[in-house]
Amino acid sequence: MSRLYVPVAVAVVLIVSLTVWESVYSDRFTGTSINPAEFQKRFDALPSEVGSWVGANNAVTEETLNTAGAVSHVSRTYTNKETGEKVDVWLVVGHARDISRHTPDICYPSQGFAMDGTQLKQTVTPDGSTENASFHTARFKKEAALGAGGSHVRVFWAWNPHTDDEKQWVAPDSSRLAFGNNRALYKLYFTSGMKEREESVTDNTAYKFAKMMLPVVNKTLFAEGGATPFDAPPADAANPTDAAPAEAAPATPAPAETAPAAAAAPAA
Numbered sequence: 280m281s282r283l284y285v286p287v288a289v290a291v292v293l294i295v296s297l298t299v300w301e302s303v304y305s306d307r308f309t310g311t312s313i314n315p316a317e318f319q320k321r322f323d324a325l326p327s328e329v330g331s332w333v334g335a336n337n338a339v340t341e342e343t344l345n346t347a348g349a350v351s352h353v354s355r356t357y358t359n360k361e362t363g364e365k366v367d368v369w370l371v372v373g374h375a376r377d378i379s380r381h382t383p384d385i386c387y388p389s390q391g392f393a394m395d396g397t398q399l400k401q402t403v404t405p406d407g408s409t410e411n412a413s414f415h416t417a418r419f420k421k422e423a424a425l426g427a428g429g430s431h432v433r434v435f436w437a438w439n440p441h442t443d444d445e446k447q448w449v450a451p452d453s454s455r456l457a458f459g460n461n462r463a464l465y466k467l468y469f470t471s472g473m474k475e476r477e478e479s480v481t482d483n484t485a486y487k488f489a490k491m492m493l494p495v496v497n498k499t500l501f502a503e504g505g506a507t508p509f510d511a512p513p514a515d516a517a518n519p520t521d522a523a524p525a526e527a528a529p530a531t532p533a534p535a536e537t538a539p540a541a542a543a544a545p546a547a
Contacts, residue, residue, distance in 0.1 A: 318351035318372055318463075325353050325370070325499045329492065332357040334368070348377020357488065366488040369468035370496065375440075375461040379454035383434045383468070384417060392419040395431060400450050401480050403435070405493040412448035412493055413437060416480055418473065431473040433483045439465040441501060448493065467496065 327334040334355040344352060349371035357366050371378060384394055398417040405412065414435040421430075437448040440461045448467060451457035458464050469492070471485035480486060 315350050321500055322351045322353050322370065322372075325355075326495060327355065329357075329495055331359050331361045332366075332488070332491075333360055334358075337367075347371055347381055348373040350374075357492075364484045365471060366485050367468070367470040368492070369470070370465070372463055372465045375455075375458040375464040378464040378466050379438065379458050382415070382454070383419065383436060387419050387434075388422075391422055392432075393422045394418070395420040395476070399480065401435065401486070403448075403486065403489050403493065406490050408494065410447065412489075413450040414448065414469075414489070415450040416486075418476070431476055432470055433473050433478075433480070433485055435469045435485055435489055437467055439467070441465065446501070465500065 327336075334357040337354040337356060339352060339354045350373045351371070353368060353370040355368045357368060358364070384398055387394070394417050396418045398415060401414050401416045403412045403414055404410070414437040416433060416435045419432050419434060437450045438454055438458065439446070439448045440458055441463065442461070449457075469485040469489045471483060471488070473483060
């Protein structure tokens with residue numbers, strides 16, 4: 280009779296072991312170590328005017344922030360005063376168990392967008408730097424407009440764990456595995472309209488804006504103690520308009536933690 284209990288005992292030990300490992304790995308029983316006031320102070324310091332670009336904050340609901348797991352956030356649409364081009368910025372920080380989820384490929388469909396094409400990885404080298412950042416990027420289109428000549432948007436997204444081992448913006452294949460139980464994981468989106476469906480990734484306004492804006496973001500968030508991955512360029516140098524056409528695509532429909540929208544604030 281005792282033999283019957285052996286498999287059961289083994290199964291119980293295995294289940295308990297896996298549960299303990301997963302809880303430690305995901306910090307399930309531990310709250311975030313982030314001080315919301317301290318982090319929001321840094322987020323609020325992100326310049327709303329950089330070169331020819333002027334940003335306007337977008338309202339974000341508590342439901343959206345809770346779904347996103349965002350302890351602090353910036354949702355802002357930057358408009359180029361010279362060209363009229365627009366780029367939506369969505370920047371959040373929180374526990375990796377929340378921040379590593381809700382990527383555009385998962386969340387945009389719930390906002391009425393469909394991915395149009397293949398998700399890619401794109402290297403972004405900030406202006407004035409030799410350090411590379413890596414972003415996921417994909418093209419999206421309103422489902423109602425699929426096949427009907429509707430406008431497209433391109434989204435770039437990446438994370439920054441800001442640990443001793445990794446201080447860059449990165450785009451791992453599995454963000455959940457890559458960031459484990461990081462309690463202060465940053466996530467950043469750049470989103471803009473596309474001038475045409477076949478527009479190349481590097482011709483997109485959000486790509487050019489990211490090259491200019493990344494040093495500014497890093498200096499604002501990580502500059503204390505020289506921890507920033509890149510050095511921010513002078514304000515008068517932060518202007519990618521040379522390469523940007525005068526006729527700009529409209530601002531993206533901001534994400535809902537993912538879907539770009541005129542309101543520009545993601546929903547989770």
